[in-house]
Amino acid sequence: MLEKNTAYDVLTAALSQGGRFAEIFIEENKKNSISVVNGKVERALSGIDFGLGLRIFVKDKIIYTYTNDLSYDNLIKCAKEAASAVSGNEKKNVIEFNRIDYRKSDIHSPRIMPESIEKKTIADMLKQASEAAFGYDKLISQTVMGCMDSNQHICVINSEGLWVNDNRVRTRASLSAVASRDNEKQTGYFGPGALKGFELFDDIDLNKIAEEAARSAVTMLNAKNCPSGKMSVVLDNGFGGVIFHEACGHGLEASAVSKKASVFADKIGEKIASDKVTAIDDGTIAHSWGSINVDDEGIKTRKNILIENGILKCYMADRFNAEKLGILPTGSSRRESYKFIPVSRMTNTYIAPGNDKKEDIIKNTQYGIYAKYMGGGSVNTASGEFNFAVNEAYIIRNGKICEPVRGATLIGKGSEILNEIDMVSDNLALSEGMCGASSGSIPVDVGQPMLRVREITVGGRG
Amino acid sequence: MEGADKLDIYEFKNKIFEKAEQEGFSKYDIYYNQFQGFSVSVYKAEVEKYQNNSSLGVSFRGEYNGSVGYAYSERLDIKAIDELIENAKQNAQIISSDEKEIIYEGDKSYPKLKLFNEESEKVSVEDKIKMALKMEQAVLNYDSRIKSCNRASVSNYSSYTYLANSFGLELKQKRNQIVAYASAMAQQGEQTKTMGEIKFCFDFSDIDPVEIGRSAAKKAVDSLGAASVKSGKYKVIIQNEAFIDLFSAFLGAFFAENVQKGLSLLKGKINKKIASDIVNIADEPLLENGLGSTAFDSEAVASFNKTVVENGILKTYLYNLKAAEKDGVKSTGNGFRGSFKGSVSTSVTNFYIKGSKTDINEIISGIDDGILITDLSGLHSGTNSVSGDFSLACSGFYIREGKTAEPVEQITAAGNFFDIMNKIKNIGSDLKFSGNIGSPSVMIDEIDIAGL
Structure with a gap:
């Protein structure tokens, strides 16, 4: 995407004022999306994101600049301006580039390129999903069915000789159904996606998922308000993993740890969770929504065991914060686009399967909430306080799942909640989501087997 | 390439x-x-x-x-x-939608607004760095319990928008803005609190770095020692910044396109009561120094100020051209694109709840037993924008015998937005804007709080 000499000259200019490291990130991202409302195509968008981000480390400072103008003159001007922002005392030369093209050894390579599919075919598929949702129940008053695909070509070049090319093809559907009665409205939503092409739709049954969204909406429409207070909560597998993502995952990102703005700072080797908890961040899972061959600073992803049987083993680290902490980068540096400085982020993060049986977890709970589907959440890493929403919940009474309840929010502190996980089953599943933080919104998977939190604060109106 | x-x-x-x-x-x-x-941010004096x-x-x-x-x-x-x-x-x-998107030829004239401050562009990098350093220093000097200033940043942005169509219309708009932000981390025993203060403006002279730093630090220190409270129904004051966050989550209810799609509970409520008598809401694109001010929307419709809610009565929805055509009315000039990457939908300009003449302390002094909510989190997940239901993590202070008392944390507030708009018993004079959305503090008779 850039001539070798241009890259060399830009990086050289970037280091001209005594910087110790410089890096170019270029991307071209072709995106398409179609949105079908109540069975009619309402929006169809296509676009090309294109630009370059230049990052320079001078002592322990980061300088960043981005532009869409990749002409030689403009890039040299940007590099010189950026370099002059802060001066350092190093005399680094740009090392001869060693090219690695991950497009040739891509374990995630797509079988059916999205651009090879006619837009009408996609629209028809979404219309069918809409029909499936409407057909589920006459209480369904509205459906919004969407499909998006993106084809991101990235190129990372740095002053230490790294030159990496990769391509990331992602496809995702978003299916939502609204159930209404009088002034009451409840929404059911699913967003299945993968790091693959349109073969995604051979692997999943969109109509079934649309029906499930409708079922969830109708169930919640008929539910009463969730009770509030401290109680036991059983979180089902899949998107239930958002609890670990919020309660703990963000606190294990080196960007928070290096500033000690995390309750988990300086805790490597210490017990931070119950024995039942082993947690992993693995960016290498083939075709998983949160996977990448290489991270956004060109480092190969890997399987990082974060917590093993309750003991904190490692943080997720980007280059800059890894240096600060005196550890190695873990292939965790990510950014939404060239407009963001990359920082340590999660990929596919999950709690490993345990030995408990699903049935036993419910059976052993006298009173509490069974959270079947979770919504999103957020966390303050410094205090560890997190919150997340439950999209579909039920009361557990005397070891049995009883009536549905709605409007539940779970809150707590990460350091406390990890010790409250007292049962972990064996049915691990992953689920797709978008995670927002300082380097933008990125695709991630969360996951877990069904597990129980002995006691947590449940917020509701009942 | x-x-x-x-x-x-x-x-x-x-x-x-x-x-x-x-x-x-x-x-x-x-x-x-x-x-x-x-943008420049400083940490540990560098x-x-x-x-x-x-x-x-x-x-x-x-x-x-x-x-x-x-x-x-x-x-x-x-x-x-x-x-x-x-x-x-x-x-x-x-495209198979029944309602056709309209490409508009344009209006005869457009309001003239001053959205670009030439002086702001002249401020040197050194001065911006000095400002950030002063903010950090103010955070650190505030109290011995302040452990760090996680971020002190000064940013300024400028943008140029150009719209041209096949009718020969050409519209241009240049704007800039400044954002100063400080985040303070305070610690006491095992408890850590981080709080931030943000200031949006057009003119560097409106930035008082010491005040921003002190304010972030004060928020963090004041919340140390916070504990949960017993679950139950409480009288609450939702402070301006927190109410802006809540209000923002439900703006879509005022958009005609959502009303038409059956996604707003304000359907059929024009000229009907949707809030307490004391509630007045406006959308004012011509507001001086408003971050959402604009001479035209993304569909080339000329901007004008609108009263949306008057004494609790809903006066209008917010329209783009397509929704206006469907209802047989004129566009209110609210057809916006998030950016060039998106399509036209609906958005607000400077959208705010008007303040009263009552000092916030006077409202607090009238409460024997209640909670002052200063912070709400989880807004992107804990709210149902269609039904109005919310259940959100929050923090703030206990109000006892007319005075703010000990800090409160690890509680949730749950309710329904449309319901609480009718339960607003008092409004403060402390109107504040966060970006282009504004609100004063509001007092609500009863809200469900979950805690211990």
């Missing part, structure tokens, strides 16, 4: 319009945005991050065989023209 064929936007416009005409588009427009951003960014992008939108298709690009070269035309054509061909 080295940008040899790069065009400036005016050349680009002429070339793409020529091509659109050849390819059979009957009406079309382009929406172009150019962005320039500077510059930590320094950013200087620029970007641009253009969207082409055209009517083809009766439907409107979109495409955008951040690459402005000859190749992009063909891609945009081809993609827009393909996208137009699959």
Whole structure:
């Protein structure tokens, strides 16, 4: 995407004022999306994101600049301006580039390129999903069915000789159904996606998922308000993993740890969770929504065991914060686009399967909430306080799942909640989501087997 | 790909319009945005991050065989023209919605607004760094329990918007803004609290770095020692910043397009009571020094100020052209695109709940037993924008015998937005804007709090 000499000259200019490291990130991202409302195509968008981000480390400072103008003159001007922002005392030369093209050894390579599919075919598929949702129940008053695909070509070049090319093809559907009665409205939503092409739709049954969204909406429409207070909560597998993502995952990102703005700072080797908890961040899972061959600073992803049987083993680290902490980068540096400085982020993060049986977890709970589907959440890493929403919940009474309840929010502190996980089953599943933080919104998977939190604060109106 | 064929936007416009005409588009427009951003943040008395960014992008939108298709690009070269035309054509061909998107010829005149402050562009990098350092120092000096200032940053942005259509209309708007932010971390025993203070403005002279730093630090220190409270129903005051967050989550209810789709509970409520008598809401694009001020919307409709709620009565929805056509009314000039990457939907300009003359302390002094909510979190997940239901993590202070007392944390507040709008018993004089949304503090009779 850039001539070798241009890259060399830009990086050289970037280091001209005594910087110790410089890096170019270029991307071209072709995106398409179609949105079908109540069975009619309402929006169809296509676009090309294109630009370059230049990052320079001078002592322990980061300088960043981005532009869409990749002409030689403009890039040299940007590099010189950026370099002059802060001066350092190093005399680094740009090392001869060693090219690695991950497009040739891509374990995630797509079988059916999205651009090879006619837009009408996609629209028809979404219309069918809409029909499936409407057909589920006459209480369904509205459906919004969407499909998006993106084809991101990235190129990372740095002053230490790294030159990496990769391509990331992602496809995702978003299916939502609204159930209404009088002034009451409840929404059911699913967003299945993968790091693959349109073969995604051979692997999943969109109509079934649309029906499930409708079922969830109708169930919640008929539910009463969730009770509030401290109680036991059983979180089902899949998107239930958002609890670990919020309660703990963000606190294990080196960007928070290096500033000690995390309750988990300086805790490597210490017990931070119950024995039942082993947690992993693995960016290498083939075709998983949160996977990448290489991270956004060109480092190969890997399987990082974060917590093993309750003991904190490692943080997720980007280059800059890894240096600060005196550890190695873990292939965790990510950014939404060239407009963001990359920082340590999660990929596919999950709690490993345990030995408990699903049935036993419910059976052993006298009173509490069974959270079947979770919504999103957020966390303050410094205090560890997190919150997340439950999209579909039920009361557990005397070891049995009883009536549905709605409007539940779970809150707590990460350091406390990890010790409250007292049962972990064996049915691990992953689920797709978008995670927002300082380097933008990125695709991630969360996951877990069904597990129980002995006691947590449940917020509701009942 | 080295940008040899790069065009400036005016050349680009002429070339793409020529091509659109050849390819059979009957009406079309382009929406172009150019962005320039500077940001510096300091940590431990030194510059930590320094950013200087620029970007641009253009969207082409055209009517083809009766439907409107979109495409955008951040690459402005000859190749992009063909891609945009081809993609827009393909996208137009699959549209099957009954309501047609309108490409508008434009209004006769547009309000003249001052949105660009020349002086702000002259402030040196050194002065911005000094400002950030002063903020950090103010945070650190505030109290011995302050452990760090996680971030102290000063940013300024400018943008240029250019809209042109096949009717020959050309609109241009230049704007800039400044954002100063400080985040303070306080610690006491095992408890850590981080709080931030943000200031948006047009003029560097409106930034008092010491005040911003002290305010962030005060918030963090004041919340130390916080504990949960017993679950139950409480009388609450939701402080201005927190109420802005809550209000923002439900703005969509005021959009005509959502009303028409059955996604707003304000359906059928025009000229009916939707809030307490003391509630007045306006959308004012012509507001002086408003971050949402604009002379035109993304559909080229000239801006004007609107009263949305008057003494609790809903006066109008917010319209884009398509929704207005459907209801047989005029657009309110609220047809906006999030950026050139998006399509036209609806958005607010400067949207705010008007303040009263009552001092907030006077409202607090009237409460024997209640909670002052200063912070709400989890807004993107704990709210149902359609039903109005919310259940959110929050923190604040206990109010005892008319005075704010000990800090409160690890509680949730749950209710229904439309319900609480009717339960607003008092409004403070402390109107505050966060970006383009504003609210004073409000007192609500009863809300469900979950804690211990």
